[in-house]
Amino acid sequence: MQAARRRGTSDTRLMVRIAQMYYRMNLSQEQIGERLGLSRFRVGRLLDRALREEIVRIEVVHPDARLVDLEEQLVQRFGLNAAVVADVPAAAGAGPEADDLARNAVAEVAVDYLQARRPAGAIAVSWGRTMLALARRLPDGWTQATEIVQINGATSRSAQPTRANEIVDRFATTTGASIRLLAAPAIVGTPELRSALGEDPGIRETLAAARSAPTAIFGLGIPAADSPHLESGFVSGDEQARLRAIGAVGDIIGRFVDGEGRIAWPMLDERSVGLPLDDLRVKPLSMGLAAGAGRGPIALAAIRGGYINVLATDDATAAWVLAHG
């Protein structure tokens, strides 16, 4: 070709010009070629090079990009079905207010996810502050479900109500589903009492419904002083101390597990009323929510135990999990 340039001559200017024509003026490579007297192939290749040599930069600049990255990494690393990460400005600091912010933020994005996924059939739900925040944000008709089932014991033993009913009601009214309550405490005094409760037809049927529900949505709790699980009186002060001593990192639907997701204290577990953890493993959608400071270990334990296939959490917790998983 006659117009060929000597080797070594830099075509930076040419690439800049082509890049502007292509990306800014939206000309086709062929049009650019005509105007500049180049073949469209050369234009295409220079465009490639402009990208490789960072003459042109393509960036996803939206602030959510960081969060989507975290989600992607969680999914890749742990083989999750999906991950949903909420942004909680670090400026909020620590303490109860920050945790409230985190719960609301996680609830928000979890609802977005659920709304997009639209789980059908029965949905098993737990209770807790994050679940309450989530339930309150569910818009009418976010999905059509047949039945909302409580997944673990929810009647309070103390003056502090669990709000479990509000949660179930909200799920039911927004989806048009019927409800099935688990009229029992989360943890009873003895294994024998737990067995006896299992004989009750109402409780047995609810548990069976929770077991067959294709969807479960529940919070991941930690044994902190302000946990409603503890405030509700299901676990005594001594038991709390013991749990911490033997390495329990938190609870999943009322069952305390260690860092690997194994039952931390079998004796206590036998006193827990609700779906066994193993039944979570086969659910098409098993979503765990971990919002607030110190939730990293229980989130990781839930993942390692295979109890969840969707994790909804805040950015700090997501980062912790990725750093320690």
Next chain:
Amino acid sequence: MQAARRRGTSDTRLMVRIAQMYYRMNLSQEQIGERLGLSRFRVGRLLDRALREEIVRIEVVHPDARLVDLEEQLVQRFGLNAAVVADVPAAAGAGPEADDLARNAVAEVAVDYLQARRPAGAIAVSWGRTMLALARRLPDGWTQATEIVQINGATSRSAQPTRANEIVDRFATTTGASIRLLAAPAIVGTPELRSALGEDPGIRETLAAARSAPTAIFGLGIPAADSPHLESGFVSGDEQARLRAIGAVGDIIGRFVDGEGRIAWPMLDERSVGLPLDDLRVKPLSMGLAAGAGRGPIALAAIRGGYINVLATDDATAAWVLAHG
């Protein structure tokens, strides 16, 4: 469609995710659609929206982009064939050193342009500091030319040499062309003397060759104290003052023009030895170089007069021309 989202739900997250898959992981829209359970059309449209809503930003980040913009504007605004703008850091300040920088920078990019354009046949050239800088940078074999012709009178009248011969030699040796000198001063004492010179066969033939050359390359000068045109003694101090007084903004191949590109002082013009300006208008390639402070007006005059179809200049001059054109 079953999975359709409620209106009003923001798909920002989705767009971010898609944008990352498309631009960062280089997946096709179809692949993204498969993975996310969307049609490729939806993916494509969300990608569009991501661009429009600035979730994705595509920038030409190379520093030359600014210069290419100036070039583009010059071409668009004035109908030039091309413009070549060199970057001269403003930090260099003003004064002779800054002008030297500008000349070298403009010479550099002008050579790049010429190398790409590869003019064939005869090339008519002027002299001056910018032309010298350009000539010295011409690489061997940058084009093949038949003849290098001096476009205006070049023999010095003072102790200061014009370096015109070095310029012509460099053009000739790098292109393999023969040379044709214009053995006369740029400006002589009287119109009659100019006429007499025109009778000389050597001079007449050189001027004819310059006239028929398809290419002309020349500097655009200003009547400043350090101009070699003035230093070479072609124009007296009185004449310089007169030129400034009647609004001459500079010279093109030795002929002084006003801001519109019209001959500023016809009597002086009739004493100038060289190609008439009108002959420049029909050349396929007529390149004017304007490098250094204060060159805006003469660059604009050359454009307005239609004497050049390619302008090579520095960024400051380009900006001035665009601001005042």
Next chain:
DNA sequence: TGGACTAATGCTCATATGTGCAGATCAGAC
């Protein structure tokens, strides 16, 4: 509730872009 209006969806077809390959071109060694 029903009906009109608007926006979103997926389709077909046209256009634009990317890829592997064969020939051309060039720098550098001799």
Next chain:
DNA sequence: GTCTGATCTGCACATATGAGCATTAGTCCA
């Protein structure tokens, strides 16, 4: 000079993307 290996170029073909349009779904209002 001339040979050689590496790069660059253009082409034919496969793939990916974009545009117009009919259809559907969703919203708003009576």
